[in-house]
Amino acid sequence: MTPFEVTRGEGPIVLAMPHTGTYLPADALDRLNDTGRALADTDWHIDRLYGGLVPDATIVRANFHRYCIDANRDPSGQSLYPGQNTTGLCPLTDFEGVPIYREGQEPDADEIDRRRLAFHAPYHEALSGELERIRARHGFAILYDCHSIRSQIAFLFEGRLPDLNIGTNDGVACASRIEAAVRDDCANAEGFTSVLNGRFKGGWTTRHYGRPHEGLHAIQMEIAQIRYMDEAAPWTYRPERADSLRVVLGKIFDSLSLIASEMTANRE
DSSP, X not given: OOSEEEXXXXXXXXXXXXXXXXXXXXHHHHHBOHHHHTTTTXXXXXXXXXXXXXXXXXXXXXXXXXXXXXXXXXXXXXXXXXXXXXXXXXXXXXXXXXXXXXXXXXXXXXXXXXXXXXXXXXXXXXXHHHHHHHHHHHSOEEEEEEEEEOSOOTTTOSSOOOSEEEEOTTXXXXXXXXXXXXXXHHHTSTTOOEEESSSOOOOHHHHHHXXXXXXXXXXXXXXXXXXXXXXXXXXXXXXXXXXXXXXXXXXXXXXXXXXXXXXXXXXX
């Protein structure tokens, strides 16, 4: 099993999908308890949801599950949200705070580092390489980090999550007009709720790659899964919900493509 899949495009937008994979090495899978084996914290169907929305986009998709190693966490293990409940580089609990390993079977520091080297590092090497390729072609790249999560998880946040959660690391990770365009498209989406830099400000991917002064713009979208699927096993994709969401996402990418065209014109 390769740690990632890359679909190469020549356009300026790169889609990252770090949490769609379900693969776990046999030794890791054997150590999980029933809660862990349920893989409830997968970003289910994200590849299907975004499929065909961005012509000529590059897609970098992780094949491994976040319970193996989380590709959207700081490889040093430092928390992205100090003082708040969250899961780490190598999660020991699910999003409800429930242990996912059989007692005494949690990975030690050496095992975590092996997983980091085998999965986290190759994924980011691929993503970094594609961003550099696109930046070399266009003079800039727009990284759109694709995520989803159940709409109600008391361990992580109160109440119901907004439908569309935009993260730009408080405006640091991308040009202001990129942030504003996505914010406005979400705010104007009839029947959808949204927030900018709320509970999810952007994970390690957004924070690490978002360097607009260097031509690398990053933005994260965390979608409440109830808007396109069932939030309980077997996690069924619901086209009747997803189709209206895809319209909103399509408008976002139209806006980003227009901005990209203007950025290209300004370079010429």
